[in-house]
Amino acid sequence: MLPYAEYLASLPKRHVGCAAIFLNEKDELLIVKQSYREGWSVPGGVIDALESPHDGCVREIKEEIGLEIPQLTFLIVQYERNFPNKAEAYDSVEFTFFGGVLGAAQIARIVLEEQEIEAYQFCSQDEALKLLRPTIGSRVRAGLEAMRLGVPLYTEYESH
């Protein structure tokens, strides 16, 4: 390993994740239920090594709901600090993109990832924000705000 690579390897790293906002023509939000976690989420996940946040989100959308959406719109980048208990702490950088307004033909093509996603639904944005896990809800709330403003945002979020 080169000295510079050694130096880089010594620096702190964190996970990078992604989430996608989809609406239907009634302005309702697409939410998904992951079989392995409590609460509802939106399509998304953790970015692979050497994969960009945008391309990781395209991949997760394809895997989780079966739709091919090649171009996503950047909405927010959120720095998250998590303290699940007193002994642990971790942080991550989370990107939220807008996937678009889905028409009936696209919705008919949704195919859920069998092992991981047990259901999806469209519901009002207020209702969705009640059902989403708090961390995901914070990203979606900020993403919807960025859409209203027409301007991408940088946000920070802490969970305990």
Place this chain on the structure above:
Amino acid sequence: MLPYAEYLASLPKRHVGCAAIFLNEKDELLIVKQSYREGWSVPGGVIDALESPHDGCVREIKEEIGLEIPQLTFLIVQYERNFPNKAEAYDSVEFTFFGGVLGAAQIARIVLEEQEIEAYQFCSQDEALKLLRPTIGSRVRAGLEAMRLGVPLYTEYESH
């Protein structure tokens, strides 16, 4: 370690970095010469563990040029993929913030970090983009574009 923490630990991570754009009243860009690397840069560096990109950038500005700028404006988040040679590859997420337009009184308070920064100068944006290392230049170019547009941006950059 909890099972979820174990799962998280298995996922890929990357460095997160920051850079700051400062202008003087003639619209010239502040650039700095790090003693340990070729080419010019701007204030910035790698974010510490459990430190937000914004707060990391505030810290780096204070360390490198001695100015206390408590509030920075988000300009761009850039995904970077680096291939220094055939055997190596690494990626990172880099935040660029605007630190403000520095007046004469603030410029007089600049104190360089003795060990790491050997010089600074203000120069025209075109000249600065020639002097900056290509990766840093790509961030500054996108950051100046975001300032012109008045809208933060998501960008991707690859270097070989």
